[in-house]
Amino acid sequence: MLERNSDSSGDERGISRRERASASGDPRPVPAAPAWNDWPAELPNRGMRAFLAALARLISGASVRWIDCQPDTCQRVYFANHTSHLDVLVLWASLPSNVRNLTRPVAAKDYWEKGWVRRYLAMQVFDALLIDRKEIKVHQSPVDLMLKAIGDRQSLIVFPEGHRNTAAEMDEFKSGLYYLAKKRPDLELVPVHIDNVNRVLPRGEFLPLPLLSCITFGPPIWLEAKEPKVEFLRRARESVRRLKDL
Amino acid sequence: MNLDLNNPPTTLLLVGSVVVLLGMATGIGQLLKRQADPRFNLAVIDQFNLRIRAWWLMCSVLAVAFMMGPSATVFLFGGLSFWALREFITLTPTRHSDHRPLALVFLFTPVQYVLVGMDKYSLYSIVIPVYAFLTIPILMAIAGDYKRYLERCAKIFSGLMICVYCLSYAPALLLLPVEEPKSLLLFFILVVTVGDALHYAAEQFVGRHVIAPAISANRTWEGFLVSTGCATMFGAALWWATPFEEVWQAAAMSFVITTMGFFGGLTMSAIKRDRGVQDYGTLVTGHGGVLDRIDSICFAAPIFFHLTRAIVNAAEVTAAG
Numbered sequence: 001m002l003e004r005n006s007d008s009s010g011d012e013r014g015i016s017r018r019e020r021a022s023a024s025g026d027p028r029p030v031p032a033a034p035a036w037n038d039w040p041a042e043l044p045n046r047g048m049r050a051f052l053a054a055l056a057r058l059i060s061g062a063s064v065r066w067i068d069c070q071p072d073t074c075q076r077v078y079f080a081n082h083t084s085h086l087d088v089l090v091l092w093a094s095l096p097s098n099v100r101n102l103t104r105p106v107a108a109k110d111y112w113e114k115g116w117v118r119r120y121l122a123m124q125v126f127d128a129l130l131i132d133r134k135e136i137k138v139h140q141s142p143v144d145l146m147l148k149a150i151g152d153r154q155s156l157i158v159f160p161e162g163h164r165n166t167a168a169e170m171d172e173f174k175s176g177l178y179y180l181a182k183k184r185p186d187l188e189l190v191p192v193h194i195d196n197v198n199r200v201l202p203r204g205e206f207l208p209l210p211l212l213s214c215i216t217f218g219p220p221i222w223l224e225a226k227e228p229k230v231e232f233l234r235r236a237r238e239s240v241r242r243l244k245d246l
Numbered sequence: 247m248n249l250d251l252n253n254p255p256t257t258l259l260l261v262g263s264v265v266v267l268l269g270m271a272t273g274i275g276q277l278l279k280r281q282a283d284p285r286f287n288l289a290v291i292d293q294f295n296l297r298i299r300a301w302w303l304m305c306s307v308l309a310v311a312f313m314m315g316p317s318a319t320v321f322l323f324g325g326l327s328f329w330a331l332r333e334f335i336t337l338t339p340t341r342h343s344d345h346r347p348l349a350l351v352f353l354f355t356p357v358q359y360v361l362v363g364m365d366k367y368s369l370y371s372i373v374i375p376v377y378a379f380l381t382i383p384i385l386m387a388i389a390g391d392y393k394r395y396l397e398r399c400a401k402i403f404s405g406l407m408i409c410v411y412c413l414s415y416a417p418a419l420l421l422l423p424v425e426e427p428k429s430l431l432l433f434f435i436l437v438v439t440v441g442d443a444l445h446y447a448a449e450q451f452v453g454r455h456v457i458a459p460a461i462s463a464n465r466t467w468e469g470f471l472v473s474t475g476c477a478t479m480f481g482a483a484l485w486w487a488t489p490f491e492e493v494w495q496a497a498a499m500s501f502v503i504t505t506m507g508f509f510g511g512l513t514m515s516a517i518k519r520d521r522g523v524q525d526y527g528t529l530v531t532g533h534g535g536v537l538d539r540i541d542s543i544c545f546a547a548p549i550f551f552h553l554t555r556a557i558v559n560a561a562e563v564t565a566a567g
Contacts, residue, residue: 061332161486166342207349210328212336 005110028224045124050127051088053100056093060086060200061212063096067246068219070188071096075155076188076220078103081170081240082159082196085111088207090197092126093159094215105157108133129156143179156180160236165202170241172232181232188220191236193243216243257428258310263484264305264436271298275535289530301439301495308435312428315419317363317447324359330537330544331355334405337521341389342400345381351402354378355410362414365421374411379403408514408544409537415547422551424489424558433488436501436547437481441504444473445511455477460513472510477504489558501555510545514538 017180056062082092095103109130112122122128128150131142150156158180160173181189196213221239223232275295311318328476335348354374361370383399445465453466481500485493514537 007313107330196336199336199340199345200539202345205345209345209348210332210352212332 025037033066039191049100049127050097052089052121053093053097056086056089057240059210060090060093060197061210062197063212063214065214065216065246066087067216067243069217071099072168073099073102074188075150075152075186076103076178077155077180077189078157078217079160079173080165080191080192080238082161083166084164084201084203085193086163086197086201087159087194088126088128088157088202090213091192091194091215099155103155103157104150106131106142106159110134133145133162135140141179143176143183146180147184160233164203166198170237173237175229175233175238178223178229178232185223189222189236190220191218191239191243192216193240197242208217215246218243218246224236255429255433256426260429260432260436260487261309263525265431265438268298268302268305271331272302279426283338297443308432312432316417316427319420320363320417322412324355324535326540327359327413328352328442330409330413333535333537334409335402336516338405340385340402341391341393342399343389344386344402346389347385348380348402351378351406354406358410358414362418362421369417370414370418374406378406382406394461397493399532405566408541412548412554413540414460416543417553419547419554422555422558423555423562426487426489429487430489430554431479433484434547434550437477438503438507438542441473441477441500441507442511442542444476444504445469445508448473460520462512465508465512470514474501474504474508477501485516489554491561496559499550500542502553503550506546506549507542508543513545515539 003015014184022028042090061085080087083225088107089202092103092105093102105126105128107122107126108128109132112118112128112130129146131145146156158177160177161171162174163171165171194213195216196211199209200213218225218239221236227235272295275291275298278291279295300392308319309323311322331352335351340348358370359360360373361373372550373397382402383567386395386399416431416434419434420427424430449464449466451469452472453464453468455467456463457467457470458464478501481504482493482497488496488499490496
């Protein structure tokens with residue numbers, strides 16, 4: 001299927017992507033594209049990225065499925081269920097490399113700033129956005145920070161459950177996703193279901209098992225006009241949950 | 247390598263026959279694809295052509311491993327075992343407390359294949375049935391989770407036995423003290439694979455008495471007899487490539503391994519049915535399913551190895567006496 005699902009559903013609503021973007025109002029700072037003379041410093045990180053992505057795919061044996069959705073470099077928010085520390089790595093590694101380089105995971109500051117390995121991975125490799133879970137300042141909400149950081153080029157990976165969930169059913173989604181969608185209605189919200197990675201590396205273990213996992217990308221959703229928060233979050237959660245059975 | 251063209255090594259002859267057979271099959275497949283007779287089912291022909299292509303691929307990989315020596319072949323089968331084991335364990339419902347014992351289970355794969363590569367028969371024949379059999383339940387007990395304990399132990403151990411222990415006997419054939427061990431392994435794989443194909447063909451055409459309707463709806467006793475008979479004749483026709491001295495020995499061996507292959511497939515179907523009920527089946531779709539391809543080899547390999555070993559040893563004793 002060459003025609004992207006995202007385009008067609010945008011047209012159905014009679015709003016083009018550009019209009020959505022301009023509708024959101026305020027001028028955003030644009031992170032500069034990497035300059036031509038940046039590459040010597042970037043090279044080791046790029047190598048590391050490619051290596052880690054290959055390693056993650058090997059260990060997790062992830063089969064990647066795109067259902068009614070195609071890989072694209074347009075701005076997106078990938079939101080997924082969260083069961084393991086490997087989720088970030090596996091989801092990030094399952095994106096094609098041109099998309100991956102534009103996609104930044106949102107992660108917990110308290111976990112990823114511990115020790116130089118994690119800090120290196122978060123900062124240099126994933127280019128993660130670290131969010132302080134403990135003290136949230138009123139004038140700088142995490143959602144504002146995220147939107148500021150991605151500008152109009154990059155995409156985000158978020159786990160709206162807010163923590164690793166060990167139960168069979170997903171937890172309720174936190175409201176961050178709703179505010180992201182409200183402030184930037186032009187972002188495509190892509191549901192992702194991560195299956196079996198919790199068996200590859202369960203909570204509290206340090207040695208990953210080479211089991212097979214499965215990553216499923218679903219059709220994007222948007223915030224409907226005047227859709228209440230609770231209703232939207234329920235719909236978003238359901239859009240991830242239904243991917244398990246497809 | 248010096249080639250005596252009047253008396254070429256049997257391995258080369260065997261490889262030649264495989265290439266000719268596959269070439270003929272490819273030709274037939276292409277002809278069938280091009281003709282316009284509506285009586286033929288196009289989907290079946292496409293399926294057939296896909297299978298032929300997969301066989302070309304498998305034969306090339308095997309040929310390259312053969313050329314690189316026994317270690318490469320052992321390594322290749324080790325990789326197959328590893329992949330089959332991860333498929334098996336992925337489909338097996340385990341609990342969080344099994345995580346560390348499972349790490350040990352995966353560790354037994356390289357251990358087994360290194361021992362096979364070093365030709366330590368007295369070790370690789372017992373390392374899994376004795377050492378893994380005892381240590382895995384101990385680790386699971388230490389983990390302290392008694393829920394469905396015996397069931398979990400049994401499932402994990404079956405996976406290790408079928409995917410690693412049994413399959414490792416196929417490359418172990420290369421280290422038997424026979425004149426052309428490569429021909430022996432090639433003969434084994436060829437007979438099992440042709441047996442598989444014949445079973446598959448017979449399922450479509452012959453039979454009335456279904457063996458186990460709940461497990462596999464089209465495996466019948468008649469189909470089993472016809473296809474196993476044909477595979478036995480095929481094996482007997484390859485008698486010249488084997489170390490067996492009599493034709494009937496090659497035929498009997500072919501009968502035993504195709505029978506094991508047939509019922510191996512049935513057993514693995516039973517396991518898949520069981521999983522299917524528990525809704526784990528979706529996880530591995532999209533993967534080729536290594537285990538589906540090699541189940542008959544897994545079941546036939548240890549039996550073939552031990553019978554051949556017994557025959558070779560008996561022949562040596564006779565020769566010495």
